[in-house]
Amino acid sequence: MSKTIALKPHLSEKTYALSEKRVYVFSVPLDVNKHTVARAVEAQFEVKVTEVNIVNIAGKAKRIVSLTGKRSVNANGKRNDIKKAYVTLAEGNSLPFFAAVDEAAEQDQATQEKLDKVAAKAADKEAKPARRGIRRAKKEEDK
Numbered sequence: 272m273s274k275t276i277a278l279k280p281h282l283s284e285k286t287y288a289l290s291e292k293r294v295y296v297f298s299v300p301l302d303v304n305k306h307t308v309a310r311a312v313e314a315q316f317e318v319k320v321t322e323v324n325i326v327n328i329a330g331k332a333k334r335i336v337s338l339t340g341k342r343s344v345n346a347n348g349k350r351n352d353i354k355k356a357y358v359t360l361a362e363g364n365s366l367p368f369f370a371a372v373d374e375a376a377e378q379d380q381a382t383q384e385k386l387d388k389v390a391a392k393a394a395d396k397e398a399k400p401a402r403r404g405i406r407r408a409k410k411e412e413d414k
Contacts, residue, residue, distance in 0.1 A: 276299065276300065276303055276307060276308070276311040277299075277300065278297045278308075278311055278312065278315060279297060279298040279299075280295065280296070280297055280298075280366075281296040281297060281298050281355060282369075287369050289357075290365075290368065293359060293360045293361075293362075293364065293365065294358065294359050294360075295357075295358050295360065295368065296355055296358075297312070297355065297356045297358060298353060298355055299356045300354065301352060301354050303354070303356075304325070305323040305324075305325055305356075306323075308323050308325070308356045308358065309358070312358050318360050318361070318364040318365075318366065319360065320359070320361070321359050321360065321361050322359040323356055323357070323358050323359070324356070324357040325354060325355070325356050325357075326355045326356075326357070327352065327353075327354050328353040328354070328355065329352055330349050330350035330351050330353070331349070332347065332348075332349050333347075333348045333349065333350060334346070334347060335347070
């Protein structure tokens with residue numbers, strides 16, 4: 272049963288911040304409990320789960336208005352209910368959901384460091400007088 276649960280990771284800015292604390296969020300079916308979620312995560316990702324918290328989110332009530340010709344139809348609708356599981360992993364375990372984001376951030380940081388280094392080098396070069404024409408540069412300064 273545990274391997275057949277559909278674990279869909281919930282990816283957002285909030286879950287990215289939680290992933291740095293080894294807490295990952297999954298959208299799970301409405302009929303599962305903490306134990307089956309823990310077993311499914313351990314089986315599918317080969318990690319050690321220390322804690323699971325589950326949140327049931329009721330679907331919002333929505334109103335549907337349809338205008339066709341002279342007739343208008345009002346209907347009440349409802350979005351689907353959602354169940355989210357907050358899974359805390361043991362020390363040293365992690366999941367690769369946000370690996371691409373981390374890699375892109377590291378690459379941006381490395382590029383920024385290179386640009387800063389080039390800018391500093393250009394500023395130092397402008398501050399030093401040119402080798403040729405040192406006498407000419409001194410004459411211009413004396414004037």
